[in-house]
Amino acid sequence: MTQSANNPILELRDVVKSFGSKHILQGLNLSVSRGESLVIIGGSGTGKSVSLKCALGLLKHDAGEIVFDGKPVKDQKSVEDVRERTGMLFQGGALFDSLKIWENVAFTKINTGKVSRKIAKQEAIETLAKVRLGASVADQYPSELSGGMQKRVALARAIIDKPEMIFFDEPTTGLDPITADAVNDLIVEQVKALGAAAVTITHDMASVRKIADTVAMLYEGKIIWCGPVDRLDDSGNEYIDQFVHGRAQGPIQPAM
Amino acid sequence: MSSTVFNPFAAIGRAFLGATSEIGRLAIFAGRTLWACITPTIYLREVLRQCAQIGFYSLPVVGLTAVFIGAALALNIYTGGSRFNAEQFVPNIVVLGITRELGPAFAGLMLAGRVGAGIAAEIGAMRVTEQIDALHTLSAKPERFLFAPRVIAATLTLPLLVLIADIIGVMGGWLVSVGALDFNGTIYLRNTMEFVTFNDVITGLIKAAVFGAIIAIMGCYQGNNSKGGAGGVGRAATLAVVSGAVLILASNYVLTSIFVQVGL
Ligand SMILES: Nc1ncnc2c1ncn2[C@@H]1O[C@H](COP(=O)(O)OP(=O)(O)O)[C@@H](O)[C@H]1O
Ligand SMILES: [Mg+2]
Numbered sequence: 001m002t003q004s005a006n007n008p009i010l011e012l013r014d015v016v017k018s019f020g021s022k023h024i025l026q027g028l029n030l031s032v033s034r035g036e037s038l039v040i041i042g043g044s045g046t047g048k049s050v051s052l053k054c055a056l057g058l059l060k061h062d063a064g065e066i067v068f069d070g071k072p073v074k075d076q077k078s079v080e081d082v083r084e085r086t087g088m089l090f091q092g093g094a095l096f097d098s099l100k101i102w103e104n105v106a107f108t109k110i111n112t113g114k115v116s117r118k119i120a121k122q123e124a125i126e127t128l129a130k131v132r133l134g135a136s137v138a139d140q141y142p143s144e145l146s147g148g149m150q151k152r153v154a155l156a157r158a159i160i161d162k163p164e165m166i167f168f169d170e171p172t173t174g175l176d177p178i179t180a181d182a183v184n185d186l187i188v189e190q191v192k193a194l195g196a197a198a199v200t201i202t203h204d205m206a207s208v209r210k211i212a213d214t215v216a217m218l219y220e221g222k223i224i225w226c227g228p229v230d231r232l233d234d235s236g237n238e239y240i241d242q243f244v245h246g247r248a249q250g251p252i253q254p255a256m
Numbered sequence: 257m258s259s260t261v262f263n264p265f266a267a268i269g270r271a272f273l274g275a276t277s278e279i280g281r282l283a284i285f286a287g288r289t290l291w292a293c294i295t296p297t298i299y300l301r302e303v304l305r306q307c308a309q310i311g312f313y314s315l316p317v318v319g320l321t322a323v324f325i326g327a328a329l330a331l332n333i334y335t336g337g338s339r340f341n342a343e344q345f346v347p348n349i350v351v352l353g354i355t356r357e358l359g360p361a362f363a364g365l366m367l368a369g370r371v372g373a374g375i376a377a378e379i380g381a382m383r384v385t386e387q388i389d390a391l392h393t394l395s396a397k398p399e400r401f402l403f404a405p406r407v408i409a410a411t412l413t414l415p416l417l418v419l420i421a422d423i424i425g426v427m428g429g430w431l432v433s434v435g436a437l438d439f440n441g442t443i444y445l446r447n448t449m450e451f452v453t454f455n456d457v458i459t460g461l462i463k464a465a466v467f468g469a470i471i472a473i474m475g476c477y478q479g480n481n482s483k484g485g486a487g488g489v490g491r492a493a494t495l496a497v498v499s500g501a502v503l504i505l506a507s508n509y510v511l512t513s514i515f516v517q518v519g520l
Pocket of ligand 1: 019022024042043044045046047048049050051
């Protein structure tokens, strides 16, 4: 593992998570530095989403340690600290169906009641502009938007509070290649603008090459390879080679 | 060793442990939700939206149920009463039956279907599309933002619905009595008003408030627990209706016996 671990913002140490007899994470180690963009690759159902959810305290890990900004995440207070300083873009967008687009984007602003609804709406519209959405969508509902637009709204919601770290769970899955590329561009642009660390889950090698500084591959509950993105093609790791080239033959059994 | 052989004691033990832990989980969930109902922050906007959703749009269902129940009740009492020449008690027994028992119980059961299933499906869909996880990551508590507004709205609006159901139910009895049983309409109403007491009505409304809370809590609980896509959401809705209805009938008995004890 050749990852530079100076001043990591997030560390997962030997994290274990099972659902009943399904052992999903079996000693997962990950480290994300400030401002670094880490991409996690791996087959479907290997526990990529589960590891992000453990880091956010949405799932309780069975063993191991999660350290955020140098402090172990143990109690409710530390979990809340992580959530406040981290943005998350969920796999399906997870926009609130019953709320308008601007209310989705400005959800935390409205909720904490620190600003008036009028100012919150203004900030939402400004943030929507950053993801190239016009003010006209602000008063629409999520179901009225296309998949790509919903992902952009979800991105706007994830960045509005200027987080120090952002998680992207399969941000381009289900989008056509052109829209996917546009969403990737937005992600890179906005993460850079914030100077935030990013952890992205994806199956899509084009996204990996566009987004990643560092790539980690999850297989059978562990990170089996981790390295800079430019080492992807000469990693000397047969699992990585199989995944990068999308071959059914190799050490990884297709999930069927 | 013996794990491959069917062991009835182990099976019973497992079922018992499963049921106890389910009750425990439900109790913790209900406690948290009710706490969120009575402590700040209350999301008033959501409460109002749910009042419209739960209360206003349930009016047709509750009204139709009440009119038919009142009418059938009047016919039954007339037939039964005629066996000992007590037909004239139709208005009294109709209003007593409707306000104390049938109004709240039937409204509760109907809304366990309409509202309980609706809440479970909505929250369940939010669960499986990760919207509830999203709430957590945005530092909002689902019990405050989702569950409490529904429970508050159901607890407040169900008594109002039952009050309307009481009136419509009595009107149903009146219609049949005047239309088919040769009662005098004015005298029927006067008998009703002279007989019915404040306690008859208020006990029914207290029941309604409790049923409202039960319906909303079971809907939220089952929805929140749903997993595994659309099928899981469907199962959650079914469970919400069944468990809500059973709890309504059980608590109906408990509340009635308490009212009898304290002389309400
Ligand atoms: N809440 C849960 N309860 C039970 N099993 C779960 C839960 N969440 C995820 N799983 C299981 O864990 C495995 C990994 O899931 P996930 O992390 O979502 O996969 P992916 O790597 O595709 O994101 C899957 O087999 C999934 O069925
Ligand atoms: Mg996933």
